[in-house]
Every structure is written in C-alpha cells, then in structure tokens.
Amino acid sequence: MNQLTPSYQLVHEGRSSSSPGSGGAGGRIALICAQWHAGIVHSARDAFLAEAVRLGVARDAIDVIDVPGAFEIPLHARKLAASGRYDAVVACALVVDGGIYRHEFVADAVISGLMRVQLDTEVPVLSAVLTPKSFHDHEEHRRYFTEHFVVKGKEAANACVQTIASLGRLAAA
DSSP: OOOOOSOOSEEEOOOOOOOSSSOTTSSOEEEEEEOTTHHHHHHHHHHHHHHHHHTTOOGGGEEEEEESSGGGHHHHHHHHHHTTOOSEEEEEEEOOOOSSTHHHHHHHHHHHHHHHHHHHHOOOEEEEEEOOSOOOSSHHHHHHHHHHHHHHHHHHHHHHHHHHHHHHHHHHO
C-alpha cells in the first residue's frame, strides 16, 4: 500500500474572500499533503477540512496542494507563504522507517524547513507531519495511523484557526 498518487498539482483553488481568522493576508489557508501513504495522510486532510469548516472557515478559503512526498513540502510551503495570499500554511505527511535511518533525516529536514519558512515569512506554518517510531504496512497499523491522523487533522485545524486569530490580535494591538 506504499503508493504515490501522481497528482502534484493544486487540487482545489477556491475563490473566496472569507477570512479564516482575522483576514490578514487574504483570508486563505494552504494545506499541503504528501502523497506517500495517501490513504492515511488524506484522513488528516479530510479531518482538517471538516474541523476548519466546523470552526467557521469557508471551505473554499482552503487550498489543498498535493506533493509527491514530505521532502517536497518545505519548498511549497515557502512559495505559498511568500505569495502573500495565505494567513497560514499547514503540512500533512507520514514519514516512515523503511528499514534505513533515512526517515529520521527526512523528518528533521522537513520540520526544520517548515520552522524556517514560518520564521522567515512570518506566516504561521503548522505541521501534521508525523514520524512514528514503528510503522509496518499492514492492516492493523494502517487502521491505527489512519485514526491517529484524524485526530491530528482536527488538532491542526484548531491550532491553525487559533494562531491566525492570535496573530490578528497582536497586529491590532
């Protein structure tokens, strides 16, 4: 089930002036999703979208961008944050141990890159990029991590909306 979905383009680009929080950079959120283990990652994406809408964010104010894997996320996050179109950027991925230590380097590079984007652009970048200690591609782990990513998607939506609102209050102060 370790599949790569070959759709790297912008999946949904709505046109709305609705603001997810205080309306800072144009009232939009970018949600970047890696396609390795897409079935699991998409559970975070779907939970993020549902929770954001429940919190009052217009669905068409969220752009979903699919990328091949986690390693491609920071550059996309940088370009999206620097565009001035987004109040926040959110990243979702599952980085697993494929039997070598490379996953730890990938996870560190992704998280470090996301932090750098956030600090360099002053656009909040939130992470649902997870690196489990142990993942084996079988039904029990797929089910467990799919459920776990639902929780992480909801948490990311809450953190995103709260961060946008908090930064809006700081800007107004």
